[in-house]
Amino acid sequence: MSEPATQPAERVHFGACNLCEAICGLEFKVRGNEILQIKGDAADPLSRGHICPKAVALKDIYEDPDRLRKPMQRIGDQWQEIEWDAAFDWVATKLAEAHLRDPDSVAAYLGNPSVHNYGVMTTSGQMLSPIRTRNRYSATSVDQLPHQLMAYWMYGHQLLVPISDIDRTQYFLVLGANPMASNGSLMTVPDFRHRLKALHARGGKMVVIDPRRSETAEVADAHHFIRPGTDAAFLLGLLKVMLDENLLKPGRLAGFTDGLDEALDAIRPFELAVLAAHCGIAAEHIQTIARDFAAADGAACYGRMGVSVQAYGSLSQWLIQLINIATGNLDREGGMLFTEPALDLIQGAAASKPGSFGKIRTRVRGLPEFGGELPVVALAEEIETPGAGQVRALVTIAGNPVLSTPNGRKLDAALASLDFMVSVDIYLNETTRHAHVILPPTCALEHEHYDLIFHHFAVHNTARLSAPLFDKAEGTMHDWEIFQAVGKRLAEKLGQPARPMPRPQQIVDMGLQASPRKLSVKTLQSHPHGMDLGALKPTLPERLVHASKRINAAPEAIFAELARFAATLNEAAPTSQQLKLIGRRHVRSNNSWMHNSHRLVKGNARHQLLMHPDDVASRGLADGSTVRVRSRVGEIRVEVQASAEMMPGVVSLPHGWGHNRTGTRLGIAEAHPGASNNDLTDELFLDVLSGNAALNGVPVEVLAA
Numbered sequence: 276m277s278e279p280a281t282q283p284a285e286r287v288h289f290g291a292c293n294l295c296e297a298i299c300g301l302e303f304k305v306r307g308n309e310i311l312q313i314k315g316d317a318a319d320p321l322s323r324g325h326i327c328p329k330a331v332a333l334k335d336i337y338e339d340p341d342r343l344r345k346p347m348q349r350i351g352d353q354w355q356e357i358e359w360d361a362a363f364d365w366v367a368t369k370l371a372e373a374h375l376r377d378p379d380s381v382a383a384y385l386g387n388p389s390v391h392n393y394g395v396m397t398t399s400g401q402m403l404s405p406i407r408t409r410n411r412y413s414a415t416s417v418d419q420l421p422h423q424l425m426a427y428w429m430y431g432h433q434l435l436v437p438i439s440d441i442d443r444t445q446y447f448l449v450l451g452a453n454p455m456a457s458n459g460s461l462m463t464v465p466d467f468r469h470r471l472k473a474l475h476a477r478g479g480k481m482v483v484i485d486p487r488r489s490e491t492a493e494v495a496d497a498h499h500f501i502r503p504g505t506d507a508a509f510l511l512g513l514l515k516v517m518l519d520e521n522l523l524k525p526g527r528l529a530g531f532t533d534g535l536d537e538a539l540d541a542i543r544p545f546e547l548a549v550l551a552a553h554c555g556i557a558a559e560h561i562q563t564i565a566r567d568f569a570a571a572d573g574a575a576c577y578g579r580m581g582v583s584v585q586a587y588g589s590l591s592q593w594l595i596q597l598i599n600i601a602t603g604n605l606d607r608e609g610g611m612l613f614t615e616p617a618l619d620l621i622q623g624a625a626a627s628k629p630g631s632f633g634k635i636r637t638r639v640r641g642l643p644e645f646g647g648e649l650p651v652v653a654l655a656e657e658i659e660t661p662g663a664g665q666v667r668a669l670v671t672i673a674g675n676p677v678l679s680t681p682n683g684r685k686l687d688a689a690l691a692s693l694d695f696m697v698s699v700d701i702y703l704n705e706t707t708r709h710a711h712v713i714l715p716p717t718c719a720l721e722h723e724h725y726d727l728i729f730h731h732f733a734v735h736n737t738a739r740l741s742a743p744l745f746d747k748a749e750g751t752m753h754d755w756e757i758f759q760a761v762g763k764r765l766a767e768k769l770g771q772p773a774r775p776m777p778r779p780q781q782i783v784d785m786g787l788q789a790s791p792r793k794l795s796v797k798t799l800q801s802h803p804h805g806m807d808l809g810a811l812k813p814t815l816p817e818r819l820v821h822a823s824k825r826i827n828a829a830p831e832a833i834f835a836e837l838a839r840f841a842a843t844l845n846e847a848a849p850t851s852q853q854l855k856l857i858g859r860r861h862v863r864s865n866n867s868w869m870h871n872s873h874r875l876v877k878g879n880a881r882h883q884l885l886m887h888p889d890d891v892a893s894r895g896l897a898d899g900s901t902v903r904v905r906s907r908v909g910e911i912r913v914e915v916q917a918s919a920e921m922m923p924g925v926v927s928l929p930h931g932w933g934h935n936r937t938g939t940r941l942g943i944a945e946a947h948p949g950a951s952n953n954d955l956t957d958e959l960f961l962d963v964l965s966g967n968a969a970l971n972g973v974p975v976e977v978l979a980a
């Protein structure tokens with residue numbers, strides 16, 4: 276008689292979610308290789324048991340039959356699996372050939388998931404360094420470049436971004452952010468809903484400024500519509516009221532801040548009535564917000580994606596800093612504070628480069644680099660425009676810029692013209708379909724993780740190292756193993772000396788030990804739920820990275836930008852047929868790459884064009900009908916949904932959709948394609964100062980299909 280088959284025992288595993296910035300602690304119940312349950316880890320000192328619907332999609336990604344596990348080579352429009360060594364040899368040969376013709380002919384693009392993945396953060400340079408190209412791009416320049424530029428200019432380091440002290444503030448002013456859906460961005464704030472309840476329970480207030488009555492606006496004490504792209508006018512209005520009514524009190528900050536008077540003097544000539552008319556928020560509302568903000572016992576002004584991805588995004592981020600400084604709310608409890616993470620990339624021996632600006636410029640349009648990267652709005656033209664330095668080969672890592680960067684169709688066509696492209700990616704998506712080789716790394720549950728970046732932006736100081744839930748499958752490779760294998764071969768072919776190639780864990784361990792808190796991988800391993808490193812606290816002026824240990828409230832370039840913005844206040848109003856396009860975020864979606872999870876796309880479609888009912892009616896459109904949306908760069912067809920949550924004159928389409936291109940392998944996403952809002956956004960429309968894409972405020976027309 277044969278023995279009855281024994282089932283593997285159930286086990287419980289703790290780890291952090293790395294899908295978004297919130298770094299929620301998770302508790303997995305597993306049997307063998309089967310995930311039985313995913314729930315929030317109640318003992319995590321940052322997320323305290325919070326979880327969002329995306330976390331359970333980690334199971335879908337792990338099990339996804341469309342996820343690539345072996346290298347793929349494209350021959351014509353056919354794909355075939357190849358062995359790792361053959362793939363590495365071919366990639367290294369092609370990149371070396373391109374490099375020898377012209378190092379700048381090789382470009383690299385890192386997508387958003389890269390920053391959530393410690394393998395990419397610590398070791399992608401081991402593959403990219405031998406290339407020595409100036410053509411480096413990433414998702415940074417379609418997202419938060421204005422934040423980093425202001426942090427670098429004002430505080431001395433691109434990661435020294437002040438964080439809202441949400442757990443103690445009495446007045447939370449939110450512009451262009453939707454933390455109810457996102458759980459924070461450049462403000463890691465898992466469980467925003469309960470933190471907001473606590474804010475209300477202690478008598479605090481939240482005011483939201485947004486062209487859409489978002490999920491966050493819905494639970495705010497007050498919400499004001501604002502015309503897309505005019506946040507600078509609203510912020511100038513606040514400062515103007517505070518100046519006129521003598522409400523500014525920088526307090527101890529005045530002792531180590533340069534240029535504050537100069538900055539405020541430049542704002543004094545603006546007229547509140549003109550600013551109010553420009554942004555669409557009545558002067559009396561601006562006055563009330565300014566007075567309440569200045570009077571609060573701890574106030575935080577926070578502007579995120581909607582502010583950064585607009586023309587004058589950098590100017591707006593500067594004004595936000597100025598409001599927090601001039602009211603004495605920077606570096607105080609209940610205001611804006613700086614974090615002190617366990618692995619500190621800002622100060623100490625583990626510090627990264629503080630930043631750089633304009634050291635080089637793009638070849639075709641002359642856009643400035645920041646931190647060694649060029650703005651991605653220039654990538655397509657750098658591929659298409661002949662001449663020395665023309666991009667002819669491309670490396671993409673965890674990115675889908677065809678769907679996530681402006682004028683995706685132009686980039687799509689440009690990618691098809693490349694001599695060689697290699698993608699390190701788990702999916703055959705709208706971008707990687709152009710690759711000649713795809714090198715797929717293991718997925719998040721198969722490798723260790725420490726979040727190198729988002730602990731710098733968290734509302735509470737914590738640290739957490741996540742052990743892998745599963746061993747990697749036979750014949751698969753981690754991203755760092757891929758980077759090392761290609762990097763080693765590339766250096767050999769180029770005759771470059773062999774470099775040490777430490778593993779991610781070694782690099783993290785060195786970084787932890789070299790940081791002021793002197794922790795280590797071993798210490799973190801003994802705290803599977805993470806370590807509580809305490810509430811944020813005032814750290815200035817010591818934490819400033821400028822050698823002077825002083826805040827620079829008046830970066831030189833900002834004054835020309837302010838003058839340029841002032842000139843727009845006299846521009847003619849747009850025609851009544853012209854609408855402004857904005858994006859939006861949904862809790863069940865994360866950029867372009869999670870639409871192949873059946874759990875996340877099930878239910879009602881969420882990628883319609885939202886439009887105010889009056890705008891729908893005045894165009895003779897029917898709610899639920901298919902419409903044409905047209906911008907300078909293209910036209911899409913999409914279902915329109917009449918919604919009073921929209922400001923009249925504004926339409927909203929979430930980004931990351933548009934899974935209707937041929938040649939991808941995303942069965943579920945292809946069945947829920949939506950339309951790409953980046954087929955409407957414009958690579959020529961940008962925040963001129965930083966080079967960041969302006970994805971909000973794009974002029975569009977909406978017509979019957």
Ligand code: SF4
Binds near residue numbers: 296
């Ligand atoms: S909010 Fe959701 S996706 Fe983000 S880290 Fe938490 S569980 Fe993961």
